[in-house]
Amino acid sequence: MTIIDLADLRSATANAAALWKALGDVRGCDVVQRPGFVGVGGDERAGLRIILQSPSPGADDVAELTELAKGWTRGPVLVEDSYGVVDMSAIGLEPRRLPVMIRRPGEALPPAALEVVRVEREEQLETAERIVVEGFPLSRFQPHRPRQAFPTALLGYDGVELFVVEKDGEPAGACLTVADGTVGGLYWVTTLPEFRSTGIGRALMHAVLGGLLKDLPVTLTSAKAGKPLYDSLGFTTITQSTWWSSP
Structure with missing residues (x-):
């Protein structure tokens, strides 16, 4: 997997973890924070979200997040791995690839055409x-x-x-x-x-x-439909993240 800038990717994954920790807080979820990952587990609707935070997570962290995902019974499971360091297929999760993108401050954009x-x-x-x-x-x-x-x-x-x-x-x-x-x-x-x-x-x-x-700098993970818009606004792809999810 090609990574343009590891520092950019660390910033993107840390920001995603900040979002999910905030949602975990306001939803009353269980939050597990380790050097290699952040896990936020909620109810049947919210399910479990795990976000890898390191290109080289420790063996204990990998074992813990794998057991957490394997044993989860409340709703869906999603493991967001932008570093390509885990394989969740053995526990029944399926992969899809999504681009992680970044845009640096630069030329000013026109004002929004709508309110x-x-x-x-x-x-x-x-x-x-x-x-x-x-x-x-x-x-x-x-x-x-x-x-x-x-x-x-x-x-x-x-x-x-x-x-x-x-x-x-x-x-x-x-x-x-x-x-x-x-x-x-x-x-x-x-x-x-x-x-x-x-x-x-x-x-x-x-x-x-x-x-x-x-x-x-602004980061996002793009769906296929949104990528042409983000390309036109000056976003570039950092890497292809693997999202492992329950069928």
């Missing part, structure tokens, strides 16, 4: 949550039930922000960001199906990259 609002109130949080659950989608949280995926305590959580974009007066897209002082992370950049191919994702990206995260 993008930072989420500050509970009703706005519920709107952002609904968009992500229905549009991304987060199938385990469907049908949408308020404050299950994004509990109210996420409002004001240090470093975590959510944004909603409207088109013709209707909520059309949303995303979540995590700024940890070193790098910014973008998560769940979502457009509702009825608004796709109308500039929603680009408006979100212009607003976030030109505002809150304008002075930071």
Whole structure:
């Protein structure tokens, strides 16, 4: 596996761990933090998320995360391995590859073509949550039930922000960001199906990259559909991450 810059990848995986620790905190999940990985285990909807944090995790860490994933019984299991150091096939998990990308501060982007609002109130949080659950989608949280995926305590959580974009007066897209002082992370950049191919994702990206995260390198893990947009905005691929998940 080719890695452009190991420091960039460490920053990206640390930012992802910060997101999942924040979600674990507000959802009341169990959090396991080791030098080689972070694990966040919740209820039947949330399941278990494990994020590798080192290109050379210790044998004890690998054994512990493997046993954690193997023995998990509450909901789905996902092991996010951007370093390509574990093989979860022996415990029945299946791999898929997703690009981890980074954009460095540079040329200013045009202002967003649509209104993008930072989420500050509970009703706005519920709107952002609904968009992500229905549009991304987060199938385990469907049908949408308020404050299950994004509990109210996420409002004001240090470093975590959510944004909603409207088109013709209707909520059309949303995303979540995590700024940890070193790098910014973008998560769940979502457009509702009825608004796709109308500039929603680009408006979100212009607003976030030109505002809150304008002075930071920004990382994300891209789905296939989103990669052309991220390429056009100056993101480059660090590596292909392997996501091991339950069938």
